Amino acid sequence: MDIEAKDLSKIYGSGISRVVALDKVNLKITSGDFISIMGPSGSGKSTLLHLLSGLDGPTSGSLTYDGKDIYSFNDKELSAFRRRRIGFIFQQFNLLPVLSAKENIIMPLLLDRKQPDEAYLTQLTDLLGIRGRLAHLPHELSGGQQQRVAIARALIAKPDIIFADEPTGNLDSKSGGEVMEMLQNIWKKMGKTIAVITHDRHIAEMADRQFTIVDGILSEVTVV
Ligand code: ADP
Numbered sequence: 663m664d665i666e667a668k669d670l671s672k673i674y675g676s677g678i679s680r681v682v683a684l685d686k687v688n689l690k691i692t693s694g695d696f697i698s699i700m701g702p703s704g705s706g707k708s709t710l711l712h713l714l715s716g717l718d719g720p721t722s723g724s725l726t727y728d729g730k731d732i733y734s735f736n737d738k739e740l741s742a743f744r745r746r747r748i749g750f751i752f753q754q755f756n757l758l759p760v761l762s763a764k765e766n767i768i769m770p771l772l773l774d775r776k777q778p779d780e781a782y783l784t785q786l787t788d789l790l791g792i793r794g795r796l797a798h799l800p801h802e803l804s805g806g807q808q809q810r811v812a813i814a815r816a817l818i819a820k821p822d823i824i825f826a827d828e829p830t831g832n833l834d835s836k837s838g839g840e841v842m843e844m845l846q847n848i849w850k851k852m853g854k855t856i857a858v859i860t861h862d863r864h865i866a867e868m869a870d871r872q873f874t875i876v877d878g879i880l881s882e883v884t885v886v
Contacts, residue, residue, distance in 0.1 A: 663728055663747070663822035663855065665691040665714065670723035672709050672878075683709040685878040686723070693822070696849045696856045698869035699880070706878040707859045708827065714857070715748050715825050716740050745774055749816030751826035755808045757800040757815075764796040767814045778818065786814050789851065790844055806837030813844060823855040824848070830865055842868050 672684040683706045691697060701707050712718040713725065716732045724731055727747070735743060757766045767787075768778045787793040790810040800808050809829060816824050826845065830838030842858075842865055849856050849870075860866050872883040 663693050665689075665823070666726050667714065668724045668726075670710075670713055670720050670725060672706075672713060672718075673721045682878050684713065684720070684880075687878075687880045689714075689873070689880060691823070691855060691857065693855055694849075694853055696846070696858075696870040697873060698858045698860060698866040698871075699873045699875055700860055700863065700866040701875035702861060705875045706880075707861075707875055709878075710875065710880070711825055711827055711857075711859055715750070716744055742774075745770060746819055747822050749819070749821040749824040751809070751812055751816050751824060751829045753828040753831040755800070755805075755812045755832070757808055757811060759800055762797050762799060763792060763803065763811045766800070766811055767796075767818055770815060770819050774819065776819075782820070783814075783818070786817055789847060790814055804837065805833050806840055809833060809837070809841050810844060813841070813848070817848065817852075817854070821854075823857065826856065826858045828860055829858060830860070830862065838862075838865070 667687055667689040670684055670687040674681045674683055687710060699707055699710065713720050719733050725733060732740065732743060771778050784793065787796060790813055792807055792810045792814065795803060795807055803811065830841050833841060845856055845858065846868060848854050858865065858869060866872050872885060874881055874883055
């Protein structure tokens with residue numbers, strides 16, 4: 663799936679409280695890319711992620727997935743599109759505390775009235791090293807394991823792209839490194855497209871294409 667943002671801008675407020683959170687961002691993500699977007703706090707990272715994933719609309723500009731303008735979808739079409747085609751990983755894991763790891767992983771399918779593909783679930787949980795932990799509740803797991811459960815949940819509906827918002831922000835550096843290795847494995851072995859937002863240079867450098875964002879202006883870093 664190819665994603666193309668053209669002159670994407672987001673302006674909050676007006677008058678003296680006007681903030682240009684994103685300033686004419688142009689970005690092409692090709693199927694199989696692993697991109698990182700690095701920038702300091704307040705630079706526009708979350709805004710860009712929300713716009714790229716259709717959680718929010720721009721002030722101006724366009725965003726297409728395989729040539730289709732997703733901002734032209736109605737609410738129902740957009741939420742179905744997001745549920746089926748896009749996976750999310752959050753800094754805070756966002757697991758439901760009363761559900762087991764397995765129940766958390768398959769929840770997106772149940773919301774879509776679909777049954778899990780058990781062979782795929784086994785493949786995924788093996789790859790993520792959490793197959794022996796599926797009956798555990800989130801609080802019985804380490805932070806790194808919880809994030810791996812969240813990665814499995816993001817992948818269960820077989821989306822085309824995974825957006826990860828500071829996926830290692832709540833983890834110590836060892837667990838954070840392991841989570842990034844898992845994302846690299848998923849990229850290499852499953853051929854998924856991955857976009858990671860981070861303020862950590864080491865994390866950003868693990869991606870295949872690197873971008874920086876400063877004051878809402880996105881630039882690609884040329885890796886030599
Ligand atoms: P980052 O994720 O890099 O920390 P954000 O995308 O959250 O940055 O924010 C970019 C800029 O837009 C910041 O100046 C922030 O204060 C502003 N901003 C973000 N969301 C809103 C909002 N809902 N209303 C007003 N300003 C906002």
